[in-house]
Each structure stands twice: as C-alpha cells, then as structure tokens.
Amino acid sequence: MTQDELKQAVARAAIEYVPSGEIIGVGTGSTANFFIDELGKIKDRVKGAVASSEATAERLRSHGIPVLDLNEVESMSVYIDGADEITATGAMIKGGGAALTREKIVASVARQFICIADGSKLVDVLGNFPLPVEVIPMAQAAVARRLKALGGEPRLRMKDGKPLLTDNGCMIIDLHGLKIADPTQLEAEINNIVGVVTVGLFAQRGADVALLGTADGVKKLTF
Numbered sequence: 001m002t003q004d005e006l007k008q009a010v011a012r013a014a015i016e017y018v019p020s021g022e023i024i025g026v027g028t029g030s031t032a033n034f035f036i037d038e039l040g041k042i043k044d045r046v047k048g049a050v051a052s053s054e055a056t057a058e059r060l061r062s063h064g065i066p067v068l069d070l071n072e073v074e075s076m077s078v079y080i081d082g083a084d085e086i087t088a089t090g091a092m093i094k095g096g097g098a099a100l101t102r103e104k105i106v107a108s109v110a111r112q113f114i115c116i117a118d119g120s121k122l123v124d125v126l127g128n129f130p131l132p133v134e135v136i137p138m139a140q141a142a143v144a145r146r147l148k149a150l151g152g153e154p155r156l157r158m159k160d161g162k163p164l165l166t167d168n169g170c171m172i173i174d175l176h177g178l179k180i181a182d183p184t185q186l187e188a189e190i191n192n193i194v195g196v197v198t199v200g201l202f203a204q205r206g207a208d209v210a211l212l213g214t215a216d217g218v219k220k221l222t223f
C-alpha cells in the first residue's frame with residue numbers, strides 16, 4: 001500500500017469517532033484532508049467543525065460542512081488530526097504544516113484527541129522530524145539562540161525565498177537534530193522562552209487514541 005492509501009484507511013477509520021449532532025475539531029495536513037473528504041460523505045451527521053487552519057476551513061466549506069469560530073464553542077468531544085511523529089505513549093511532534101498553534105488550541109477544547117497517521121509516524125524517541133516552534137517575528141533571532149543552546153540546529157522555515165508566515169502572522173523555526181528524551185519537560189521549557197508562541201510538542205496533552213495505518217490494517221493504540 002502507498003503512504004496515501006494508508007492515510008486514507010485511517011481517515012476512513014476515524015469516521016467511527018464522529019459523534020452525531022455535535023461540533024468536532026479538525027486538524028491540518030494531508031491525512032486530515034483525507035479525513036475531511038470522508039467527513040464530507042456523512043456531513044449531515046455533524047452540526048459543524050472548528051478548523052485548525054485557514055486551509056482546513058476552506059476544505060471543510062468546499063464539502064458544505066459549516067465552519068464555526070472556536071469562540072462560539074464551549075466544548076467538543078473529539079479533535080481529529082495527523083502527526084509528524086508519535087510515540088507509544090501518545091506524545092507527538094506536530095506542525096509540519098505550520099498549523100501547530102491553532103491545532104493545540106482546538107485540541108485543548110476537545111475531550112479526546114484522535115491521532116490519524118500512517119504507521120511510519122510511530123517512533124521510539126521523538127526528534128528525527130525537526131521540531132517546529134512558532135515565534136513572534138521580532139523575537140526569531142533571540143529565540144533561535146535559546147533553541148540552539150538546547151542542542152539542536154534551529155532553521156527558520158522559508159517559503160518562496162521568504163520566511164514562511166503562519167495563519168497567525170508568525171514565523172516557524174524548525175529545530176533539527178535534537179533527540180527528545182523528555183517531551184513533557186521540553187514542551188514546558190520551550191513554551192517558557194519569551195517570544196515563543198507554541199512549540200509543536202504535544203506531550204502535556206498528547207493523543208488519547210492513535211489510528212495507525214499499516215500493511216496489516218489500521219492499528220489502534222489507546223493512551
């Protein structure tokens with residue numbers, strides 16, 4: 001099976017977690033896009049969705065799924081999103097699609113985080129995938145120095161020759177080459193650096209369920 005077929009399989013499996021008559025949170029990225037396409041087929045089951053990015057909002061609307069402002073939503077039973085890496089305890093690196101801050105915000109309002117990913121995302125130790133950190137633009141050099149002191153190699157994410165700007169008008173520093181021994185501790189430490197908006201470590205609030213696409217079918221992990 002191709003990686004896209006594995007992503008499609010978990011996107012289909014995640015439909016089981018979509019409650020009737022409720023609002024759900026929806027993530028960003030290629031796996032989340034497959035999920036949105038599946039959701040489109042049963043769109044009348046949900047009242048609407050809260051999107052973790054402008055791209056997701058646009059795709060939801062293209063399927064006729066109402067997109068709600070998070071400020072109008074008190075709670076959600078599920079948030080469904082992909083990951084760049086996930087461990088066997090449910091800690092994740094996210095933000096490959098630059099949506100980490102809104103993803104963390106929407107996830108924080110949901111009771112359950114359902115992670116959907118192809119099986120290659122399951123790792124023993126986080127950190128092969130560069131760790132995204134969203135930063136206030138005027139602080140990017142100062143934050144990069146602090147991140148370098150942690151042992152990795154910070155690189156400003158670029159797009160078309162210019163620093164990439166997130167939906168929040170901020171920049172992303174990707175921290176390369178740092179093996180993450182204690183994700184919860186590192187999440188707190190990086191979030192504490194002045195100028196950091198969010199680090200793409202989801203450990204204090206990791207996944208509750210992971211649906212992982214493998215050649216032998218969808219594997220479910222519960223944390």
Ligand SMILES: O=C(CO)[C@H](O)[C@H](O)COP(=O)(O)O
Pocket residue numbers: 027028029030031032081082083084093094095096097098099100103
């Ligand atoms: O965190 C994310 C976006 O910010 C995505 O969930 C993550 O990058 C995985 O993407 P994909 O499903 O395309 O592999």
